[in-house]
Amino acid sequence: MMIESNNNPRGIDIAGLLKESAIAALVALGLTIVMLGLRTVDTTTGLGITTRWPLVAVAVISVFAGRLLFAFRREWKASKGPVSRDRKEEEDRAATIIKRFSTIGGPVFIAFALVLPLMPFADRYVIDIATYVLIYVMLGWGLNIVVGLAGLLDLGYVAFYAVGAYSYALFAFYFDLSFWVCLPLAGLCAASFGVLLGFPVLRLRGDYLAIVTLGFGEIIRIILLNWYKFTNGPDGISGIPRPSFFGLEFKRTAVEGTQTFHQFFDLDYSSMHRLIFLYYLILILALITNFFTLRIRKMPVGRAWEALREDEIACRSLGINPTNTKLTAFALGAMFAGFAGSFFATRQAFISPESFTFIESAVILAIVVLGGMGSQVGVAIAAVLLIGGTELFRGLEEYRMLAFGGLMVAIMVWKPRGLLAHREPTIKLHPDKGPPPEAIKAVTEGEGK
Amino acid sequence: MNRVSSIPPELVIPSGAAPLLTVEHLTMRFGGLLAIDDVSFAAGEGEITAIIGPNGAGKTTLFNCITGFYTPTVGRLTLRARGEAFLLERMDGFRIAQRAHVARTFQNIRLFSEMSVLENLIVAQHNELMKASGFTVTGLFGFRAYRNKEKEATDLARYWLDRVGLTRLADINAGNLPYGDQRRLEIARAMCIKPTILCLDEPAAGLNPKESGGLNNLLNYIKDEHGIGLLLIEHDMSVVMEISDHVIVLDYGSKISDGTSLYVRSDPNVIRAYLGEDETEELPPEIVKDIKSDFDPESRGGI
Numbered sequence: 001m002m003i004e005s006n007n008n009p010r011g012i013d014i015a016g017l018l019k020e021s022a023i024a025a026l027v028a029l030g031l032t033i034v035m036l037g038l039r040t041v042d043t044t045t046g047l048g049i050t051t052r053w054p055l056v057a058v059a060v061i062s063v064f065a066g067r068l069l070f071a072f073r074r075e076w077k078a079s080k081g082p083v084s085r086d087r088k089e090e091e092d093r094a095a096t097i098i099k100r101f102s103t104i105g106g107p108v109f110i111a112f113a114l115v116l117p118l119m120p121f122a123d124r125y126v127i128d129i130a131t132y133v134l135i136y137v138m139l140g141w142g143l144n145i146v147v148g149l150a151g152l153l154d155l156g157y158v159a160f161y162a163v164g165a166y167s168y169a170l171f172a173f174y175f176d177l178s179f180w181v182c183l184p185l186a187g188l189c190a191a192s193f194g195v196l197l198g199f200p201v202l203r204l205r206g207d208y209l210a211i212v213t214l215g216f217g218e219i220i221r222i223i224l225l226n227w228y229k230f231t232n233g234p235d236g237i238s239g240i241p242r243p244s245f246f247g248l249e250f251k252r253t254a255v256e257g258t259q260t261f262h263q264f265f266d267l268d269y270s271s272m273h274r275l276i277f278l279y280y281l282i283l284i285l286a287l288i289t290n291f292f293t294l295r296i297r298k299m300p301v302g303r304a305w306e307a308l309r310e311d312e313i314a315c316r317s318l319g320i321n322p323t324n325t326k327l328t329a330f331a332l333g334a335m336f337a338g339f340a341g342s343f344f345a346t347r348q349a350f351i352s353p354e355s356f357t358f359i360e361s362a363v364i365l366a367i368v369v370l371g372g373m374g375s376q377v378g379v380a381i382a383a384v385l386l387i388g389g390t391e392l393f394r395g396l397e398e399y400r401m402l403a404f405g406g407l408m409v410a411i412m413v414w415k416p417r418g419l420l421a422h423r424e425p426t427i428k429l430h431p432d433k434g435p436p437p438e439a440i441k442a443v444t445e446g447e448g449k
Numbered sequence: 450m451n452r453v454s455s456i457p458p459e460l461v462i463p464s465g466a467a468p469l470l471t472v473e474h475l476t477m478r479f480g481g482l483l484a485i486d487d488v489s490f491a492a493g494e495g496e497i498t499a500i501i502g503p504n505g506a507g508k509t510t511l512f513n514c515i516t517g518f519y520t521p522t523v524g525r526l527t528l529r530a531r532g533e534a535f536l537l538e539r540m541d542g543f544r545i546a547q548r549a550h551v552a553r554t555f556q557n558i559r560l561f562s563e564m565s566v567l568e569n570l571i572v573a574q575h576n577e578l579m580k581a582s583g584f585t586v587t588g589l590f591g592f593r594a595y596r597n598k599e600k601e602a603t604d605l606a607r608y609w610l611d612r613v614g615l616t617r618l619a620d621i622n623a624g625n626l627p628y629g630d631q632r633r634l635e636i637a638r639a640m641c642i643k644p645t646i647l648c649l650d651e652p653a654a655g656l657n658p659k660e661s662g663g664l665n666n667l668l669n670y671i672k673d674e675h676g677i678g679l680l681l682i683e684h685d686m687s688v689v690m691e692i693s694d695h696v697i698v699l700d701y702g703s704k705i706s707d708g709t710s711l712y713v714r715s716d717p718n719v720i721r722a723y724l725g726e727d728e729t730e731e732l733p734p735e736i737v738k739d740i741k742s743d744f745d746p747e748s749r750g751g752i
Contacts, residue, residue: 295589300578303564307572310561317516317553318573318642319546425565427599429607429619 012075021068028063032056098422105377113283117276127275131282131347133387135340138286140367140379141293142336147365148374149293149302150329151309153210156197156217157364160190160334162356164341166224169237169351179243179346183339190338191331193220198330202323205312217361224353236352240345242274243281250274278347285343289336290376296332298426305329363387370411372418381419463695463709466493468529469678470515470646475524477510477702484510485521486702492646492695494530497672497679499689499710502699503722508682509556511699512648515680516553517542530645547576552644554635556651556682562624566615566634569623570606571599573641578602609637613667629660636667646678647671653685661685665692690714698722 037056041048116122116130139161146154167189168182177185201212224231231237242250248261250273261273296302304325307315312322345351367386371378389407393400411419460471468491477485485507492498500508513519515526517540526537528549535549545551561569571578581598582589610616613633618626623634632652639647652668653661669692672679683689689696689710696713698706700722706713713719 292589299589300575300582301584303568303572304575304579306564306568307561307575310563311559313518314555314559314561315572316518316543317546317555317559318575318638319543319548319550320572320575321543321547423563425568425620427567427571427603428565429567429603429610429616 012072012079017068017071017075020071021064024067025060025064029056029060032059098420099424102375102377102420102422105381109377109380110287117279124272124275127272127279129388129391131275131279132391133384134279134282134286135344135347136364136367136387137380137383138282138289138340139337139364140371140383141286141289141376142333142340143364143368144371144374144376144379145293145296145305145336146329146333147368148379149297149309150305150326152326152329153206154213154330154333155210155358155361155365156213156215156220157333157337158356158358158360159197159217159220160193160337161341161344161360162220162224162353163190163193163334164338165345165351165355166231166237166341167338168342168345169240170231172241173237179241179342183342186342187335187338190341191335194330194332194334195327197334198327202326214358214361217356217358221353221356224356231353234352234354236350236354238350240349240351242349243278243346245277250277278343282340282343282347285339289339292336294376301325301328303426366408370408370418372415372420372422374423375418375420378418378420460489460491462491462493462496463712464493464496466496466694468492469494469496470680471525471527471529472511472515473525473527475511475514475526476522477507477514477519478522484702485514485699487523488699488702488704490697490704490707492678492680494678495672495676496694497668497681497692498695498697499681499683499693500697500699501683501686501689501713502705505701506699507702508699509650510702512553512650512680512682514538516551516648517545528645546642550643550645551648552639552642552646553648554632554639554650554652556654558628558631558635560623560631560635560638563622565620566610566623566626567603567606567619569634569638570609570641571602573638574602574605605641606637609640612670613637629656632656632660633664633667636671640671640675644677646680648680650682651684652681653683653688661688664688668692 033056036059037052039050039052041050113130113134117127122130139157143154143157146152146157164186167186168179171177171182171185172179197213197216201209204212225234227233244250245261248264250261260269261267261277267273297306304315304320305328307318307320308322308325315322315325344355348355363386367382368379370386371380371382385407386404390400390404393403396403460468460473462468470492471489472491473489475485475488476483488507488511490498500511502508510519514521514524515537517537521538524538528535528537528551530549535545537545537549537551540549546553561572564572578595578598582592582595587595607616607619610619613630613636615626615630615634615637618630623631626634632655636647636649636652639649649668653664656664665688668679668681671677681689681693693710696706696708696710697704698713698716698719705718705722706716708716
């Protein structure tokens with residue numbers, strides 16, 4: 001059927017299309033009869049069955065129509081003869097657009113993020129979601145070091161986030177330390193856990209590494225859940241102290257002998273002050289992560305990470321120590337997760353192991369992959385889409401995850417390498433100009449050989 | 450004179466050059482398979498030493514032992530260069546490149562294909578740059594020492610790009626280069642670790658006659674201008690016979706011949722290994738002549 005239509009580009013084989021769609025509809029019928037058509041219900045005499053045939057009809061008809069539409073579009077395209085535009089050319093054009101977008105998009109995003117709390121529509125809800133999104137932007141950028149740059153697939157990234165959150169909560173609980181002392185400590189703790197995980201898994205690659213890191217993530221969560229005496233188990237830790245603004249608390253009334261934020265600046269008390277402060281705090285933390293990543297990419301260690309991602313054997317033949325290089329990637333990625341974790345703890349004022357399940361790791365990884373591995377702006381956009389998007393779809397209730405899944409499938413079909421997959425070299429011999437046109441021509445001709 | 454005569458005969462270098470790499474009683478066993486069986490030879494300083502042999506003779510295994518990808522079962526590998534001696538069989542894989550500066554290329558090209566050509570050459574200078582960047586700490590804050598070192602590294606990269614004719618393509622992804630350019634880039638990358646010895650695993654594989662002629666010139670240039678030793682695995686006999694000072698022939702993991710290319714070409718052991726035991730007479734004479742002429746660059750005419 002396909003071959004015929006290819007040989008004869010002008011005519012569209014309507015009967016063939018209908019047949020193809022009918023087969024698809026038949027498959028849909030077979031599936032939906034059981035999955036949608038029949039439903040078990042509790043009746044007084046035991047388990048009964050109700051039928052929902054209209055639902056089945058809707059599903060089958062939509063599959064038929066959808067398939068027909070896709071097939072018709074495909075045939076119609078084929079009937080116009082071979083595609084005139086060069087695929088390569090199209091890719092190049094896309095690359096230039098992405099490149100321009102990446103350079104302009106970054107500053108625009110940052111500027112927007114900076115003025116967001118001053119906007120008229122920025123109420124408590126908006127600031128809350130924006131803060132939440134920024135946590136994931138920061139986590140995405142942190143994981144990007146491990147997955148995007150070093151190419152180590154880490155499915156247990158949330159473990160380091162948990163370590164960061166719990167180290168702040170526990171330091172504050174047992175030693176009464178303030179947020180600003182705990183922040184670096186939490187980063188340090190998470191980084192040590194990164195090294196701890198890194199050592200045994202260094203010899204593993206790809207799928208095996210993914211499985212071990214997945215296990216590590218679960219181990220951390222289960223320890224937190226079961227070590228009741230130390231972590232308070234499933235009850236979690238509450239009453240985690242809030243951060244202060246250079247020693248000024250965000251409270252209605254000051255503790256004896258101190259001033260609160262609104263007293264010092266002579267403002268009326270508003271609970272928004274704290275929220276906006278938290279928003280700017282995570283924004284700064286996220287931007288630090290971003291600038292650090294951008295800068296370290298141009299350092300020898302950053303280039304070694306990327307080289308390791310490309311070919312570990314070649315790296316060894318050039319005298320690069322793969323162990324140390326991987327460990328630094330793990331440790332630095334974990335450190336940023338630790339920072340984000342301690343911010344999470346201080347924002348929520350309550351943490352429990354429930355916040356650090358595998359689905360969190362999956363979401364963070366999805367952000368990195370959808371954004372385009374290694375692309376900073378892409379990761380930010382993906383975080384906004386996925387986290388902000390799921391918030392927007394909150395009205396859909398149980399269909400929210402369906403929309404989430406649909407969005408992910410759509411991006412993967414439309415842009416399999418991520419939204420903004422474009423890599424700029426970290427150093428150039430011919431800056432600004434790019435390679436001369438005849439050089440590109442030489443390469444294209446060479447490929448044709 | 451006495452010292453020279455005390456060198457075991459298998460370690461004599463035909464030209465009498467100083468030994469750069471000596472391999473003594475190297476044996477490599479994989480379970481029940483004996484890949485290399487008691488091989489000894491020496492490669493001279495400033496010379497091109499070719500290792501040839503039929504498929505499965507153990508040439509690449511030998512390379513992997515020298516460059517630290519395998520730890521030999523038995524044997525001693527000594528590299529004497531720049532006033533130091535290294536026992537390679539006792540060093541970790543990557544340290545052989547880091548400390549002893551043994552560089553290698555691969556049979557199936559291993560470039561960092563998603564990185565630019567220039568970046569490939571900068572990554573090769575990782576260890577020096579790492580030191581200059583204060584192990585990332587001072588580099589991160591933009592100290593001058595690192596910036597200067599990076600400029601130096603770029604200059605070295607440009608030097609080798611000029612040599613292999615890829616300067617124009619420096620900012621293109623290495624994976625987008627045509628095959629022949631990728632082969633040359635891999636050699637340039639290996640040269641960027643400032644090697645004492647360069648091990649090339651079939652550098653002429655898949656090159657057309659013009660490109661393999663260019664390769665000969667490049668290898669000769671490296672030998673003459675940089676005075677380092679080259680160790681070469683090659684199937685293309687025109688390359689081997691034209692540029693090597695010293696040829697070692699392996700078959701079934703054992704060394705069967707060792708000498709100048711002229712000597713090896715006429716060694717009955719070698720001819721037997723390539724043509725088979727007693728089948729020489731059974732083959733039609735023109736085929737035998739064809740195979741023999743493979744060893745003889747002059748008879749290859751214009752190719």
